[in-house]
Amino acid sequence: MRYTGITELLSQAPGALAKGPIALVFVEDAIEIDTTLRHNIHLGFKSNIVFMPSEFDLAGDIAEKVIRVDSEITRKGNREEIVNSIIAKAPGVWIYVCYNAEYLFFPFCETRTIGELLAFHTEERRDAMLCYAIDLYAGDLEAHPNAVSIDDAYMDRSGYYALGRNDPATNYPKERQLDFFGGLRWRYEEHVPPERRKIDRIALFRAKPELELRPDHTFNDEEYNTYACPWHNNLTAAVATFRTAKALKRNPGSAFEIETFRWHNSVPFEWHSRQLLDLGLMESGQWF
CATH class of the missing domain: 3.40.50 (Rossmann fold)
Structure with a gap:
């Protein structure tokens, strides 16, 4: 339609x-x-x-x-x-x-559906799921000048970190909320506006009355922005994305300064959830 x-x-x-x-x-x-x-x-x-x-x-x-x-x-x-x-x-x-040019991965997604994932998450009384935007980039920018290649995709295996998310009203960290950084937005931060450097998104959520998405991928309901419930770790997912690489090669201010995105911590992207789990880039929680 x-x-x-x-x-x-x-x-x-x-x-x-x-x-x-x-x-x-x-x-x-x-x-x-x-x-x-x-x-x-x-x-x-x-x-x-x-x-x-x-x-x-x-x-x-x-x-x-x-x-x-x-x-x-x-x-x-x-x-x-x-x-x-x-x-x-x-x-x-x-x-x-x-x-x-973005691809959702969650624990065991090769054998389980998105419906099964969210059914379990709902049973844990969660209405949103934290996702990490994991930057992908072509290994050979001469062959792929737009930085996108499904068959020659690379990612960073390290360089990810989190900082406490302060509440402007109290100047204290918000409960169970963190700002996550890493990937190309971290390595090339001089070309990325500060408000766009985070890699955390609430990309999966359950709609409800008066809920509103904000420009920074968070919601007006603060519980939706938490990474886990108070009593144990919850599922998280990853969005493997070429979006940052595309933007850096499209932007005149950065395009000619970048000959390759590869560095000593680059690894081929395997297009499998196990790689992301092994690198700690998503969490299976209590789901086995």
């Missing part, structure tokens, strides 16, 4: 939001749109709603399996407006938010 905008989607296709989990994919350019959607379909999302410019194409096998909404994700705040309008129409439904 295809709709001309978010208003038409909400008015004419309420069934698309009736049952989750739902994936919302925001397309910023024409890079790896089909692979992103195929990955989401494989994970088992009930609906994949893709917001993309009308001039972009989708593969035939993908077009018939997703809901396409013509949308230009360029104006600041447009993503939050769209997500929050969907939250208001889908109370109780689990939602995942990502961009093109």
